Amino acid sequence: MIKVNKRYYIIISILVLFLVVNIINMLLRENNIDISEEDRVLDVGQIGYGVYNDEGNIIDNGSTILDLSSSINHIVGIEQNLPAEREYLLLVLLDFKQVSFYVDDKVHDKYKICLKGKDSYKIDLSLNVPENSKELAYIIIKMPDYKIKPGELAKAHSLQEVLSLRFRLSEKEEIINYETKYQKSAEKPLDNIFISKKEDVLKMEYIVESGSLQKLTLGNYRPQKIDYGLIAFLDWEQVNIDNSEVKFYSVEEGGRVFFDVEMPQVTESSNYQILAFPYPYKVERTNFESSYVFGSHRLHIKP
Structure with a gap:
């Protein structure tokens, strides 16, 4: 047994x-309730994240992006309302493979930021998208340098969760x-x-x-x-x-x-x-x- x-x-x-x-979040989307950035307020203990296009409009998580050129320009926003300083690490994947991207004209394969208390940060990035790419994912790692110690069950569960933003780039099967x-x-x-x-x-x-x-x-x-x-x-x-x-x-x-x-x-x-x-x-x-x-x-x- x-x-x-x-x-x-x-x-x-x-x-x-x-x-x-997440069922509640899905129902909000299906009822087309538009929650603008100005209206969104994080409660204490919450983390918010999302993707914006180069015009500043939110791209819903799970969307299909078909109007692609050879490159993508996105803004990944991360915010927190925590009584602590915390680091976050951004990874970018195309078809489940880690790819490099540009921030401020510099090449990165990962990008770290640090937020303090009630804080936010926007990462303005671009990346090259090969033809026939099918899925784009932004992965945000919490406290990337922290190594779990024996007995830290609550922290282990918290850091097990990654923050994900996934987008379909093709409707082909x-x-x-x-x-x-x-x-x-x-x-x-x-x-x-x-x-x-x-x-x-x-x-x-x-x-x-x-x-x-x-x-x-x-x-x-x-x-x-x-x-x-x-x-x-x-x-x-x-x-x-x-x-x-x-x-x-x-x-x-x-x-x-x-x-x-x-x-x-x-x-x-x-x-x-x-x-x-x-x-x-x-x-x-x-x-x-x-x-x-x-x-x-x-x-x-x-x-």
């Missing part, structure tokens, strides 16, 4: 709350080559993505050794199958998962699959996280979950 750490029930509660909040090397579990799914030492004991690991093997579990608690696109980051540079930049998996309704993942070889302590993109290449405003990115908990890899 599967052994589940008692603290894991906290994860379930967080997931339920997360889904409820993409043919996906799914991975077939995995095992199915008879147990019910408890999370979208989880990394642990054993597939039948979903216990959070905080620190792992360089080059060690871990079990990655993908779950699907929905009433229909779901596809995931998986990518990995080591200190916020994209790295391969078993010699592949991107891996695609399809998980049946109510299903759970798992497979081995080898941790990268490092010479100094590093942060590592795997991100799962539900509905790859199928971002739609009416499917609120298609704009999400699910993160594994952040692992601290030691040499």
Whole structure:
């Protein structure tokens, strides 16, 4: 019988709350309620983020952008109302692969900002878009340099969440080559993505050794199958998962699959996280979950 750490029930509660909040957001969009930047007020403890075009108009998360040239000019806005100083790191992905972009005529593969208290910042960026690109994603990492310590459960859950903005760049159907090397579990799914030492004991690991093997579990608690696109980051540079930049998996309704993942070889302590993109290449405003990115908990890899 599967052994589940008692603290894991906290994860379930967080997931339920997360889904409820995003259902409300979806309903607001479907009823065409326009909440302008001037009207939006963050409560204490909240973080806001969004994308604007070069004319300053908000582009709804999950939108399809078809009027593309060879480059994109966007403004990514981040704001917080927190009683603390916090750093954020912006990553840009095209078709699930990290790409460079320009800010103030300088090339970046990631861009860090720092906000203090009630504060905001706008990153005016541009990037080249190759022909036939299909999906654009902006990923915002909270406290990118922080390494989780054993026992910091609340912080681990907070930093597991990445802030995502996903946009479809083509209406053409993409043919996906799914991975077939995995095992199915008879147990019910408890999370979208989880990394642990054993597939039948979903216990959070905080620190792992360089080059060690871990079990990655993908779950699907929905009433229909779901596809995931998986990518990995080591200190916020994209790295391969078993010699592949991107891996695609399809998980049946109510299903759970798992497979081995080898941790990268490092010479100094590093942060590592795997991100799962539900509905790859199928971002739609009416499917609120298609704009999400699910993160594994952040692992601290030691040499």
